[in-house]
Amino acid sequence: MQTIRVGAVEEFEDRSKRVVTVGDAEIGVFRLGDDFHAWRNVCPHQGGPVCQGRLYPLVRENLDDQMKSHGRLYDEDKLNIVCPWHGLEFDVRTGKHPGTSELALDPVTVQVEAGDVYVLL
């Protein structure tokens, strides 16, 4: 296991990301509040550069208690990274695609110690 320093915690704004390389490996490191998450920069769909995409809140259908739809809403509590190749979305916290259990990002262990962020490969 290799320990790689990504940077200082303070270099990451909340709800931001940084894509880093370690040799041939590309890793996306994301900050959400006090938590950090890291994923391989490879989309499970067609191998696209998923972590270089844009961040979007999860979209929900706005249903009332009679099951009538009133359009869609952003759920600001959930943040997705969107692969720029084909638009597949993955929850930054869980790495899961919001619409199927078949697709998920490949996780990388991330640690915060003494104000620095590390990934373990």
Added chain:
Amino acid sequence: MDAAITKAEDHPVQNIDTHTDTRDYLAHSRRDAERKGYADWLIVDVDAHHVESVSWAEVTEYIEDPVVRHQATMYQKERVGAPPYGLNGDLGLRYQDVGGRIPHQSSQREKVEETDVHRDVVLTRRAMHGLAVDYMVLFPTPMLFLGMHPQTDMEVFLCQAYNRWLTERILPGEPGIVTLVVLPFNTPDEALKMVEKYADNPNVIGFCVTSTRYKPVHANEYMKLYRAIEESGKPIAFHAGYHWQDPSLATCNTFLGMHSLGFTWCNIVHMTNWVLNGIPERFPKLKTLWVESGLAWVPFLMQRLDDQYLMRQSEAPLLKKMPSDYMRENCWYTCQPMEKSNMRALECTFEMINADSQLLYSSDWPHFDFDTPSVIHDLPFLTEQSKRNILGLNAAKIFGLNPKGPKAG
């Protein structure tokens, strides 16, 4: 913490957006191609696009009618807040980029410093590099709606202008870039002239009908056209598209639903008429290519037509075999967007269409549902020879391309 600590490097492209260089956008595809050794494979991308409306002021200079050309010139110069001159279509209903999630679909604003060739040549070269493609067949984008144009003359003017511009300004810039010229299909006599004009052009490897249109493909007025295309030895392609104003598709409230159906529906209708009216029996050497409808519609239609044909043969007396036989033996298909969620269904589809000889790779780059060559290369049920056939050798055969690539002797 482990004593041995390495420092990560920042990736040079932190965020991919509309300004990202195509080579950076497709860097993962390029790396994959190098890992898999595609340099030793012939790869022909039978369906890629450029956005011709970006160069529309240039294109309209090629309109032959002097009055329409002048009108177009003035419009392009002075009209504000309007789409490009003469183009019909869906104006602001182009939601392909899913609200900015897929930037390359929105625009390619990357830097182009080369001045020796047209910008579209540079962008196409970059895409060819990223996808490891030897030949790329270039199609237009907004012009795919021209079959629905209320002025049939305008379809003629714009097809003439675009085809001249493309063959004179773009294709000579790179030997691997070729095209299937777009026919003004609503005016069969003009389409016939177009075939005669380009039949011997080596960069024109076939003829394209944009499929969103309501004129039946079996109409008698097309028979001269089909004869001429058959004699040219080049295929006729039906390039699918969508049309949200189609009354049944207008019930779809999402681009997802409308686009999923629209891109198959037009070719389902044309294929049905093509086969049941016995066009393959009338023109047995005419090769047809069905572009950008994916593949899942083909087994559906084969089974549906076979089932009904047996009960109603008297309505299709020209047929000497089952509809599915014509669809397998006289028709070729491009794979994109290849439906992959059920691998057994896909394998069955490959068997039903005889993919080994009838299927051609296509990327549809730079559109949102593009496929890299790996969608074929990575299929678990194909032999290496089948993969090579689909990725390039079938196309080389049907289009008469050099199987060693455009730059080989």
